[in-house]
Amino acid sequence: MTKTKAIYIKTFGCQMNERDSEIMVQLMGEASYRETSRPEEADCIVVNTCGIRGKAAQKAYSLLGGYRAIKDLRPEMIIAVTGCVAQLDGENLLKRMPHLDLVVGPQNIYRLPELVRAAQRRAIQAPAVELRGDFVIPPFLPKTAGKGSHRRFVTIMQGCNNFCAYCVVPHTRGREISRKPQDIIDEIRHLAAHGVREIILLGQNVNSYRGLNQVGGKDENFPVSDFPTLLRTIATLQGISRLRFTTSHPKDLSPELVRCFGEIDHLCPHFHLPVQSGSDRILAKMNRKYTKADYLTKVAELRRVRPGIAITTDIIVGFPGESNEDFEETMNLVNFVRYDSAFSFKYSDRPNAVATSFADQVPERIKSERLARLQSRLEEISREIRVSLVGTTQEVMVESRNKNAEEQWSGRTTTNQIVNFVCDHPLTPGQQLLVRLEEVCRHSFRGQLIHQSMTEKT
Numbered sequence: 001m002t003k004t005k006a007i008y009i010k011t012f013g014c015q016m017n018e019r020d021s022e023i024m025v026q027l028m029g030e031a032s033y034r035e036t037s038r039p040e041e042a043d044c045i046v047v048n049t050c051g052i053r054g055k056a057a058q059k060a061y062s063l064l065g066g067y068r069a070i071k072d073l074r075p076e077m078i079i080a081v082t083g084c085v086a087q088l089d090g091e092n093l094l095k096r097m098p099h100l101d102l103v104v105g106p107q108n109i110y111r112l113p114e115l116v117r118a119a120q121r122r123a124i125q126a127p128a129v130e131l132r133g134d135f136v137i138p139p140f141l142p143k144t145a146g147k148g149s150h151r152r153f154v155t156i157m158q159g160c161n162n163f164c165a166y167c168v169v170p171h172t173r174g175r176e177i178s179r180k181p182q183d184i185i186d187e188i189r190h191l192a193a194h195g196v197r198e199i200i201l202l203g204q205n206v207n208s209y210r211g212l213n214q215v216g217g218k219d220e221n222f223p224v225s226d227f228p229t230l231l232r233t234i235a236t237l238q239g240i241s242r243l244r245f246t247t248s249h250p251k252d253l254s255p256e257l258v259r260c261f262g263e264i265d266h267l268c269p270h271f272h273l274p275v276q277s278g279s280d281r282i283l284a285k286m287n288r289k290y291t292k293a294d295y296l297t298k299v300a301e302l303r304r305v306r307p308g309i310a311i312t313t314d315i316i317v318g319f320p321g322e323s324n325e326d327f328e329e330t331m332n333l334v335n336f337v338r339y340d341s342a343f344s345f346k347y348s349d350r351p352n353a354v355a356t357s358f359a360d361q362v363p364e365r366i367k368s369e370r371l372a373r374l375q376s377r378l379e380e381i382s383r384e385i386r387v388s389l390v391g392t393t394q395e396v397m398v399e400s401r402n403k404n405a406e407e408q409w410s411g412r413t414t415t416n417q418i419v420n421f422v423c424d425h426p427l428t429p430g431q432q433l434l435v436r437l438e439e440v441c442r443h444s445f446r447g448q449l450i451h452q453s454m455t456e457k458t
């Protein structure tokens, strides 16, 4: 029998990176590695990196720099850099930090066990950073045990063809590649059979999902499954009671996808629709291919078919050339849409992204001022929306028991709000209950359990 070794993995970035880390841990598990939370005892350290903003990449560099001491003590252990920074930096990472053994881009994570073995043999390796247009995401049945097992991510496509002027993702994940519908369905069936109740479909741009049906092979003219068709199929699968997805590009939000929100009960009333800016001039410079008016029409349509739907977004402040007036347009849009919550960022220059060469950069001080103003308004609106929900009864999916108080439980509403409530007997993660929202806390609600007969829908 092979001796068990230990792998330590640190993940930065988006949910797709989290899913990729799970995949790597599982693959290494099959090669006799157990996961450890202590990098200093690991035989293999993996840092799965994100390069979306300069700061994200910086965090990865400083962590990797710190692992030099571990490598000095135990030269036989392997340090692998995976993910988007690995893809961007390639060979340069190995030159800059000679204590690293492996550089593995997002399309190459499935090769990790083989690459680690070669590194152990001290075989000299070039970075594994090919990005192929004909890459096929391998069919892969996830491990189902472990915490949070009632709610799982399923990647349906990866990569991006949009080339927003500020964005590094098309350069790190390559062009859009959709998985076969059958592979996705097999994966979800497998999860459901092991007690998973909520599925979050992942892709950089799920709306442009185009999966070749199995029979179609590589024939482009054969029937393909688009995103709404895929959603309708998944919604019929036994055992899945909640379905979410992220992320969507507003230009690809089709009338058919809007209709899905009116027709598919299992589809949670939550839509993450990144707007980036409220100024048409800046949207055009960003290469977003929609106007503020187009965006508002889509939001209105979603709200028409699904009243109460939570709309969330991403916003960038200080994109090159953003004037005070442009920024005020973003503030106006925020006041008009009233987002349930939002992520907002200061624009950051990224390698290979065209905006990096734009001349009219906004000074750091102005970016900081704009971000502070925007975030305080977003927070205010989000709180007002949550306060307005106090007194309503919501369907809550049980997530976990509070470690410090036996009878305290926490769960999520269909709009993804966290609710803490008391229940004096055991509940199962994934179970659905009715809870009345009683009080708004900082990032959650306190609620009162109303009804527990609403067990798992199948």
Ligand code: SAH
Pocket: 052, 053, 166, 167, 168, 203, 204, 205, 247, 248, 249, 274, 276, 314, 315, 316, 345, 346, 347, 348, 349, 350
């Ligand atoms: N595929 C997603 C975006 C993923 S990146 C989409 O198209 O919506 C998540 C967010 O990071 C983006 O929506 C954007 O708001 C932000 N972002 C991306 N590049 C950035 C940059 N160079 N500077 C600041 N924020 C950026």
Ligand code: SF4
Pocket: 160, 161, 162, 163, 164, 167, 168, 169, 170, 204, 205, 249
């Ligand atoms: Fe980046 Fe734009 Fe693609 Fe989103 S749609 S990943 S922001 S290029």
Ligand code: F3S
Pocket: 012, 013, 014, 015, 016, 017, 049, 050, 051, 052, 083, 084, 168, 169, 172, 173
């Ligand atoms: Fe970051 Fe790559 Fe995701 S850059 S946001 S980890 S696609």
